[in-house]
Amino acid sequence: MKIHFYLIIMCMVFFSCESSYVAVPSEDELLDGPVDGLSSAELQQFLRGDVAVNEVFTRQTGLGSTFVGTSCINCHAGDGKGHPFTTLIRFGQVDETGNLFLNQGGPQLQNRALPGYLPEQIPLGATFSKFTPPAITRLGFLQYVSDTTIIAMSDPNDADGDGISGVPNWINLSGYSIPLSNAITENGKYIGRFGKKGAAFDLLHQTVNAYHQDMGITSIFNPIDHYSNLEIDPEVATSKVNDVVFYLNTLKAPIQRNQNDAEVMQGRNLFEQINCIGCHKAQLTTGYSPINALSFKTFAPYTDLLLHDMGSGLDDSYTEGSAKTYEWKTPPLWGIGLSENSQGGNLFLMHDGRASSVEQAILLHGGEATNSKNAFQNLSQSKKNALLKFIKSL
Amino acid sequence: MKLRISFVVAMAFLSCGLSAQIDPSLLKRAQKDTLAQVLNMDAIYNRPVLNINKTPIAIGGYFEANWQKLTTEGVSEGHQFQARRFTIFMSSAISKRVKFLSELEFEDGTKEISIEFASVDVEFHPLVNFRAGIILNPIGAFNQNHDGPKWEFTDRPISTTQLLPATFSNSGVGLFGKKYHKNWMFGYEVYFSGGFDNSIIENSENKTFLPAAKENPERFEEINSGEPLFTGKLAVRNSKIGELGISYMGGIYNKFQDDGIIIDDKRSVHVFALDFNTTLPKIKTFITTEFAWIAVDVPETYTQQFGNKQHGGFIDIVQPILSQTILGWEKAVLNVACRLEYVDWNVGTFNETGGSIGEDLWSVMPAVSFRPTSQTVFRLNYRFQKQRDIFGNPPAITDGFNFGISTYF
Numbered sequence: 136m137k138i139h140f141y142l143i144i145m146c147m148v149f150f151s152c153e154s155s156y157v158a159v160p161s162e163d164e165l166l167d168g169p170v171d172g173l174s175s176a177e178l179q180q181f182l183r184g185d186v187a188v189n190e191v192f193t194r195q196t197g198l199g200s201t202f203v204g205t206s207c208i209n210c211h212a213g214d215g216k217g218h219p220f221t222t223l224i225r226f227g228q229v230d231e232t233g234n235l236f237l238n239q240g241g242p243q244l245q246n247r248a249l250p251g252y253l254p255e256q257i258p259l260g261a262t263f264s265k266f267t268p269p270a271i272t273r274l275g276f277l278q279y280v281s282d283t284t285i286i287a288m289s290d291p292n293d294a295d296g297d298g299i300s301g302v303p304n305w306i307n308l309s310g311y312s313i314p315l316s317n318a319i320t321e322n323g324k325y326i327g328r329f330g331k332k333g334a335a336f337d338l339l340h341q342t343v344n345a346y347h348q349d350m351g352i353t354s355i356f357n358p359i360d361h362y363s364n365l366e367i368d369p370e371v372a373t374s375k376v377n378d379v380v381f382y383l384n385t386l387k388a389p390i391q392r393n394q395n396d397a398e399v400m401q402g403r404n405l406f407e408q409i410n411c412i413g414c415h416k417a418q419l420t421t422g423y424s425p426i427n428a429l430s431f432k433t434f435a436p437y438t439d440l441l442l443h444d445m446g447s448g449l450d451d452s453y454t455e456g457s458a459k460t461y462e463w464k465t466p467p468l469w470g471i472g473l474s475e476n477s478q479g480g481n482l483f484l485m486h487d488g489r490a491s492s493v494e495q496a497i498l499l500h501g502g503e504a505t506n507s508k509n510a511f512q513n514l515s516q517s518k519k520n521a522l523l524k525f526i527k528s529l
Numbered sequence: 530m531k532l533r534i535s536f537v538v539a540m541a542f543l544s545c546g547l548s549a550q551i552d553p554s555l556l557k558r559a560q561k562d563t564l565a566q567v568l569n570m571d572a573i574y575n576r577p578v579l580n581i582n583k584t585p586i587a588i589g590g591y592f593e594a595n596w597q598k599l600t601t602e603g604v605s606e607g608h609q610f611q612a613r614r615f616t617i618f619m620s621s622a623i624s625k626r627v628k629f630l631s632e633l634e635f636e637d638g639t640k641e642i643s644i645e646f647a648s649v650d651v652e653f654h655p656l657v658n659f660r661a662g663i664i665l666n667p668i669g670a671f672n673q674n675h676d677g678p679k680w681e682f683t684d685r686p687i688s689t690t691q692l693l694p695a696t697f698s699n700s701g702v703g704l705f706g707k708k709y710h711k712n713w714m715f716g717y718e719v720y721f722s723g724g725f726d727n728s729i730i731e732n733s734e735n736k737t738f739l740p741a742a743k744e745n746p747e748r749f750e751e752i753n754s755g756e757p758l759f760t761g762k763l764a765v766r767n768s769k770i771g772e773l774g775i776s777y778m779g780g781i782y783n784k785f786q787d788d789g790i791i792i793d794d795k796r797s798v799h800v801f802a803l804d805f806n807t808t809l810p811k812i813k814t815f816i817t818t819e820f821a822w823i824a825v826d827v828p829e830t831y832t833q834q835f836g837n838k839q840h841g842g843f844i845d846i847v848q849p850i851l852s853q854t855i856l857g858w859e860k861a862v863l864n865v866a867c868r869l870e871y872v873d874w875n876v877g878t879f880n881e882t883g884g885s886i887g888e889d890l891w892s893v894m895p896a897v898s899f900r901p902t903s904q905t906v907f908r909l910n911y912r913f914q915k916q917r918d919i920f921g922n923p924p925a926i927t928d929g930f931n932f933g934i935s936t937y938f
Contacts, residue, residue, distance in 0.1 A: 157913075157928045159603025191735040194727075205735055205834055218920045219881040220833065247832045250727065250783065251793045254830050479884060479920035 163390035166214040166272045166470055166477070170387045172428035177385065184382025187375045192350050197370025199351040200252040200362040201245030207379070210268035210349065214386060215470065215477025217268025219488050223349070226263035231457040236261050242455070243348040245361065252362070262460075264451035265487035266331050270470045270477070274329065275384030276434045277467070278338055281422035282319040282326050288416065288439045299413040299503045301441035304333035304464065306456040309340045311356045317422065327456050328440045331486045333464035334455035338383045339376070346371055384426055388434055389470035393528045402525025405518055409510035414439055414465040414503070437468035437529060446501020449485070461502060472527040493526050494519070568716045568764050568772060569804070570667060570705065572674035573630055573646060576618055577904055577937045590617040593677040595933025599912070602925050611933075612638055614677055616645075626652040634696070645696050656706035660720070663749060664701045667718045667762040668778040669693055669819045670804035677935035681847050681866040681898040683908050684931070686819070687890060688841035692872050693800065693821050694740035699723035699758065700749045714766040723748040724758025725782035725798055730827050730835040736874045736888055736919075737825050737835045739798070742782075754781040754795070771807025771816075778802075782825075796826035818844040833886065834919060836875030841890075843870040847898075858901035868894040875919060887921030890914060905936035 162168070169181045188207040192198035203223055204210050210221040224244040227236030234241045239258040248254040257263055285303055293300045305324035308314065314325055314336075329335035335344060339356070346352040352370045353360055360367045393399050406412060415437040424430045442462040450461035458464075463486060471493070474482055482491050490496035500508045511519065567575055578589035594612045598605060613636060620630040632646040648662030667673050671689040675696055689695045701722025708715045725742040732741040742748065752758075762776035779799040786792060806817035820842030827837045851863035875888035892914035899907040909932045915924035 156600045156605070157603060157926050191733040193731050193733055195731075196733075202832075205832065209735070209834070212918055212920055212922055218879075220879050220920070222881070248828075248830050250730070250796070250828045250831055252830075476923055477920070479887065479922055481882075481884070 163392045164473070164476075166270060166386070166389055166473055168387045170273070170275070170385050170428050173385060174427075177381075177426070177428070180378055180381045181385050183375075184378040184380075184385075187379045188382055190375075192352060192370075194249050197350075197352045199245075199247075199249040201248045201254050202351045203243070203245060203247060203349045205350065207345065210345075211271045212477040214272050215270045216474045216483070218478050219267065219483055221268055222488060223266040223268070224257070224263050225266060225453060225455070226257050226261040228454050229262055229452060229460060230454065231459075240361070245348070245351065262452035264331075264453035267483055267486065267488040269331075269466065270389075270474070271383055272386045272470055273388035273434070273436070274338055274341075274386065275424070275426065275429050276388065276419070276421055276432060277328055277436060277438070277440060278384060279421040279424040279429050280328070280419050280440060281317060283317070284419065284422070285326055285328070285440050286319060289441055297410065297413055298506050299410070299443065301414065301439060301443055301465075301503075302462075303327070303440070304442050304456040304458050306334055306336060308336055309343070309356075311343070312336045312340050315423070324457070326440075328464075330455065331463060331466075332455040332458045333440065333442060334458070338380045342376055342379050342383065346376070381426075384429065388436075389473060389529065391435070391469075391528050392472065393524075396524075396528070398521045399525045399528045401518070402521035402523070402528075405514065405522045406525055409507050409514070409522075411507050413507065414441070414443055415468050416465075435469065438465045441465060443504070444502035445504060448499060448501045451487075468526060468529050471529050493523050568707065568714055568766055569670040569674040569774060569806075570707075570716050570718055570762070570764060572676065572679075573632070573665075576676065578618060578620065585622040587620045588618065589937060590615070591676055591678050591935065591937045592616070593683070593933060593935035595683045595908075595931050597683075597929065597931035597933075599927055599929030599931075601927045605929070613683075613933075616676075623649075643696075643698075645698050654706070656708055658705050659702075660705060661702040662700070663698050664703065664720055664722060665696065665698045666701075666720065666722060666724075666758070666760040666778055668697070668760060668776045668800055669802040669821055670774055670806065670817070671695060671819055672697060676937070678904055678906055678937050680935075681845065681864055681896050681906065681908055682868055682894060682910050683933045683935075684894070684910070684912070686843040686845075686868065687870050687892060688821060688843050688872050689819065691738070691740065692823065692839060692841045692874065693802070694743050697740075697743060701757070701760075703760075712768045714764075714768075714772075716764045716766075717762065719759075719761045721757040721759055723752045724754075724778075724780050726753035727783050729782055729798065730825060730831065735834055737823075737827065737837070737839060738874070739800070739823065753784050755784075755786065756781045756795075769810075771805060774802075774804040776800075776802045776804075794828075796828070798826070799824045813849050815847040816844065818842065833875070833877070833880060836877060836886065836888065838876035839872075839874050840876060841870070841872030841874075843868055855899075855901070860902070862900040862903075864896075864898045864900070866896040866898060868892075868896070870894070870914075885921060886919055887917040888919045890916040891924075905934070907934050908932070 191206045204221050210217045225242050227241035228234040236258050240255045245255045289301045291300055291302050303326040305321050306327040308325050325336055327333040327336050329341045335341040343356040346354055347357045353367055354371050354376050355369045355373050358366045416439045417435055420433045421429055442458050442464055444461050445463045452460050454460045484490040484496040485499055490499055497511050578587035580587050593614045597609045615635040617633045622628050628650045634645050635642050644663055646665050648660050648664050651659040665672055685695055699722035701720045703720030705718040726745050728741040729739050730737050732738050758780035760778040764774040766772035781795045782798045783796045785795045800823050802821040804819040808815045823839040825837050827835050845868045847864050847866040849862050849864050855861040870892040873889040875886045877886050894910050894912045896910040911930050914927040917924045
């Protein structure tokens, strides 16, 4: 009888013991999780935002009637880069004068529809571009890089003669976004910093657009149903939108892996030598943020948040804001090494996912990046490997 | 006030007096070996019940509760105590060949209360029995034979709860019958009933999910499509080989007309299932398995998030290792068991890339069970499960233990 008793006790201890379960994946293998330094109340809002990002919309909760995805996480699995399944198609704008097809469903194609409805088609004559959903980690740090810092990195006339210019995308402010007091304006326009063309001013703008254009969900910020073009009741609560914005603001940054590996370190030096760093800036610093954990922080996003001429090969004849059709905002490279974990084991890089490897992506660079691309091509194979290993470590 | 107190005291006294007059010997337990080999379709008749003396009424039920601690990707919600099911059976022999059977289930306390089964069975001939009421659609075996104490695992098979709708019942009518010949048993069931609705492809599970239709309480009153769901099953058992079941369930699921106006195309759902169970001679290993294939007509202009083909199933292997008096219980049995499960909710390839769509799951669940009697089981299970999202990204690993009891009463 005693033996049975001890066996039961041993079993209970074993089952309760954390070590008898599969281990937590290491931090540098995950993109989700909050930044350090959030208060208890902020962590609770982060968790509410996490739930909201995972919410699946249905006809009953406002989905559609036409849409691209059914939830935020549909496009950003594990908060990482998206898959061609949820690639967005934008159409109707060829220059900075604006979108000519707003009254024909622009700027975004809702290529799926609830049963009983028909999805949109690209109107005849409209040019378009495909946008693969980006990773959504640590956007808050990009949000709070000051305008002064961004403008200081720009070089519209290539004064330093390195072949790289870089300009901000000056955009009209959405009616609901409130700029910080130190925001810089030009002709009444503000610097956009989110999206492939940098056409979204802040994370509220980006979130409201995603609810509206990706899922067909109206909010108090944009109450027009894009299917009927009529104003309808908000389908998502303002508090939920705020929670999602907070979540996006406070997602942690991807952690570099193997950064002390000799080959990775060599690759890091080569990255600098061939001037990839000219656009993919290794270090930025935030200014003031109402979220304490984001204020005055230095981080490594590998972007300058500026638009660059990427050459005719990447010119889709579609644009947003004041960007030219051949200009693209430098995408942050952090987290790129974990992209396969959210893209189904494959890589779909560049703005539309056309590159299936990092090397292919480099070779698709043109325009202002031509010198760096050529320099990469002239590297020995071992140096190329080191550079690629460094990029994959991000 | 005095009057009210007197009334309460009087009622309390009266109720004590009344309960004191109940003679326990009036309740006679009709013993059933719930592990005996009969057809799965006999499960609702093969339950232990209490007969109330000289009345045609029998009552019974089962209860299950457990402790659980699971982690997904190493993150756990901690220790959980769960009262998963409290199910009450009540049946009545209205006459020799007219019977009423019912099953009322409380899940997770009172979170979900449902009438799983309530039907009148009228026997015209052993091969021709008429059944009407709330019926359990006999797709696969688990839907027919799902009582907790019959299984060595706390969790129901994933393919029966997340692919097929476990305990999917509807208002309906049909026929069933059986035929015996030497070592052979043959049984059939055919029903027309209420069924699925648009929720199977419009739900917050974000995948084609037949169990979503269970959330619609209107199905006991109104068929969403206006066309009945057909369910049919054939089963054959050889006492030396085992039982094989073949079942089909299908019909139109969407509301294609309203108020006499055609508003949409008719879209159908087809479910095909195979089930088999046997006990290996000599070593008494019990094996039960079920596999289902589903085809759903999903509009091409909708989203591949909701797949048009699904399949999945499970196999349970149960090996008695001790069958003797244990801790004073006569004929107690100690089993080791293992369940293997696989479900693919979205069979196919992406239109955009041609790559395979994920949304699938593998699970292995070793177990130890102890049956002090055939009607009560203690179960200790460990689950190791890998589940991939629609893109086929690295799977989320869920693992953990549960320990529980399930018993008829």
